[in-house]
Amino acid sequence: MILTITMNPAVDKSTTIEQLVPDKKLRCSELQMDAGGGGINVSKGISELGGKSIALFPAGGxxxxxxxxxLSEKGIDCAIIAVxxxxRETFMVTQLSGNKQYRFVMPGHEPDAGTTERCLSQLASMDPFPSIVVASGSLPPGVPEDFYAQVARTVKMKGGKLIVDTSGAALKAAVKEGVFLLKPNLGELASLTGTAYLQEDDILPAARQLISAGSCEIVVVSMGASGAMLVSQDFHGTAPAPDVKKQSTSGAGDSMVAGMTWMLEQGKTLxxxxxxxxxxxxxATMNPxxxxxxxKDVMQLFVANEEERR
Incomplete structure (x- = not known):
């Protein structure tokens, strides 16, 4: 069983406009609304692939x-902490002229007192306990920076695997506690290893440094248009990003985590x-x-990659 945790969920709203012009009334296309937030996006991705997960998150108002x-319309099981x-909500406007995206991301409200403890209690009491837990996304104001580290302690105690995809102080706290899989970008990996800047040749030793320190068992480093590198104690490999017509980069990282989690649950190779x-x-970048x-797009890209490898 897979559980995703999202402490700062959002209703994502998006629209398009031909041209952004200041001080004018701008006529937009019909508003699109999606359930959002790191872990929730992972659950949505797993559902699209035909898998099942439970999405744990606080929600109010x-x-x-x-x-x-x-989420109900998508048939995704939820464990909701009422607050x-x-x-919060986020808002994205795509300017059709030049395909430029403008993303407005709200910080989220400070949750009610005791929300963190209720989420951790909900996690610890799950029976059966999930084999994989994905903790993803930012933390809202008022949630302690070591929240994901507290999640890591519970998951380890219960014998599960924790995947963490976050940034800043929350990421550093999780790394200090130790998790199963981390998905930093180059800047985050540099910060975690005390380096000002990393080039591609530096990724492997930097990732191995984290693994040797007990921070994680697997590191997957996002390299943008260059793809990603996966590193474990006994394996490392790089996969390039296929050439596709990009419409939006929103949710691409969460989609990557969803795919990896789905394959991990099935026991696939690294x-x-x-x-x-x-x-x-x-x-994910192919959709607006x-x-x-x-x-269907995922399978076409994956199969094409397999054929190229042969």
């Missing part, structure tokens, strides 16, 4: 009700996990707004 409805604080994750992330990938 009218936006919280919208979030529940959007009074309004669930090479397959990496290449499938890249296919999911690339497929805050939509994620379509399974």
């Amino acid at each position: 009218p936006n919280g009700e919208t979030l529940k409805r959007l 009074k604080a309004e669930t 090479s397959e996990i990496l290449r499938f994750g890249i296919a999911c992330g690339s497929a 707004g805050t939509q994620l990938f379509r399974k």
